[in-house]
Amino acid sequence: MSAAGAVREDRLWQRHVDMAKLGGTPKGGVNRQALSPEDAAARNLLASWAEARGFSISTDAIGNLFVRRDGNDPKALPVLSGSHMDSQPTGGRFDGMYGVLAAFEALEALEDAGVKTKRPVMAVAWTNEEGSRFQPGAMGSAVFAGHNKLDEMLTVKDWKGVMLKDALAETLETAPAPMRDGKPGFPLDGYVEAHIEQGPRLENEKKTIGVVTAIQGSRRYIVETLGEEAHAGTTPRAARKDAFAAALRMAQAMYEATTDKDDTLRFTIGRVDVSPGSPNTVPGKTSFTIDMRHPSDAVLDAHEKKLREIVATKAAPCPATIERVMVVPPTDFAPMVVDLVRAKTNALGLSNMDMPSGAGHDAMHIASLCPTGMIFVPCERGISHNEIENATPSDLAAGARVLVEVLTELANR
Numbered sequence: 001m002s003a004a005g006a007v008r009e010d011r012l013w014q015r016h017v018d019m020a021k022l023g024g025t026p027k028g029g030v031n032r033q034a035l036s037p038e039d040a041a042a043r044n045l046l047a048s049w050a051e052a053r054g055f056s057i058s059t060d061a062i063g064n065l066f067v068r069r070d071g072n073d074p075k076a077l078p079v080l081s082g083s084h085m086d087s088q089p090t091g092g093r094f095d096g097m098y099g100v101l102a103a104f105e106a107l108e109a110l111e112d113a114g115v116k117t118k119r120p121v122m123a124v125a126w127t128n129e130e131g132s133r134f135q136p137g138a139m140g141s142a143v144f145a146g147h148n149k150l151d152e153m154l155t156v157k158d159w160k161g162v163m164l165k166d167a168l169a170e171t172l173e174t175a176p177a178p179m180r181d182g183k184p185g186f187p188l189d190g191y192v193e194a195h196i197e198q199g200p201r202l203e204n205e206k207k208t209i210g211v212v213t214a215i216q217g218s219r220r221y222i223v224e225t226l227g228e229e230a231h232a233g234t235t236p237r238a239a240r241k242d243a244f245a246a247a248l249r250m251a252q253a254m255y256e257a258t259t260d261k262d263d264t265l266r267f268t269i270g271r272v273d274v275s276p277g278s279p280n281t282v283p284g285k286t287s288f289t290i291d292m293r294h295p296s297d298a299v300l301d302a303h304e305k306k307l308r309e310i311v312a313t314k315a316a317p318c319p320a321t322i323e324r325v326m327v328v329p330p331t332d333f334a335p336m337v338v339d340l341v342r343a344k345t346n347a348l349g350l351s352n353m354d355m356p357s358g359a360g361h362d363a364m365h366i367a368s369l370c371p372t373g374m375i376f377v378p379c380e381r382g383i384s385h386n387e388i389e390n391a392t393p394s395d396l397a398a399g400a401r402v403l404v405e406v407l408t409e410l411a412n413r
């Protein structure tokens with residue numbers, strides 16, 4: 001039996017069903033934010049499956065969780081595959097989790113088919129990809145790749161003031177795994193990440209597999225403006241320093257400054273915090289997040305300049321600041337891996353198309369370490385970051401078949 005032939009659609013689907021119970025929401029999605037008790041539960045479940053199959057598990061200082069199936073050559077560098085198990089606050093069952101479970105299915109299929117590889121094949125669940133609780137996102141893979149400093153990440157706080165290192169310690173206490181020696185990061189021979197597309201192109205074009213060629217660049221910012229708290233019933237307009245009104249002026253100017261003809265630039269204000277958050281007090285402080293993306297770094301630079309000008313000019317009389325909290329340049333994947341994904345997809349007789357990724361993924365960090373690529377499968381109506389996110393068992397299995405074939409080839413290089 002080939003490894004692809006040993007991929008079991010029913011098993012892969014059931015694993016998604018089981019994982020979706022952890023942080024499951026009434027609308028059928030999940031709220032399993034990074035380093036929460038639900039994240040710990042997902043780690044424990046994955047570890048229990050790994051142990052049942054005789055695979056070894058380990059974790060590193062940022063909490064990335066690894067599952068390893070040994071190869072024949074103890075000195076050969078591993079090939080790695082995975083994604084993330086944390087979700088948006090109103091997330092779906094497949095964003096991230098599919099990549100972890102597809103990688104795990106690949107390990108199981110290799111085992112079931114009795115396929116020996118030269119290199120170890122490893123699955124990974126990266127810590128905090130979503131960045132909805134702790135900024136920046138894709139944190140575990142960024143620390144692994146040396147793009148973010150471990151010490152700085154450990155002291156990041158969530159919106160409630162909880163420090164990441166405390167949430168991580170609690171998670172690893174609930175979901176223990178042997179700690180790897182030294183700093184996060186070890187040499188890899190290759191990395192392949194499977195993911196739902198999170199957009200409508202595959203479904204519209206009736207293709208089963210997206211051969212991912214690149215990821216657009218993305219940046220995140222926090223804008224903060226200070227006003228003066230005052231009584232809502234008595235304070236005349238002219239005497240107010242209303243931090244929310246200042247934020248609104250900046251936000252409106254930013255939406256206008258980031259509208260482009262061909263609708264390529266992505267600009268999102270996804271979180272606004274108004275303080276003290278009382279109906280009858282003029283806001284003394286307002287902060288909001290910006291997520292901005294484009295395939296060209298030069299375009300992002302130009303728009304960042306505009307955002308900074310707006311912050312400098314539109315908030316008066318309130319002082320305002322803009323802090324860049326994440327920058328990830330556009331990523332081109334290794335032609336060797338892209339070609340291999342396409343070739344294996346064709347060999348399995350699956351319809352496919354080349355496409356760039358609009359969403360960010362952990363692969364964007366790992367691409368600087370080793371030959372890297374991604375495999376997309378369709379999701380219903382392209383809807384993601386939404387509890388109704390959906391994908392079909394057969395598409396998920398098709399992606400896992402491509403994945404295990406690609407990993408096998410890389411693991412025997």
Ligand code: GLV
Nearest residue numbers: 130358359360361
């Ligand atoms: C990942 O979810 C992203 O924001 O692209």
Ligand code: MN
Nearest residue numbers: 095096129195
């Ligand atoms: Mn994701």
Ligand code: MN
Nearest residue numbers: 088095130385
């Ligand atoms: Mn996501």
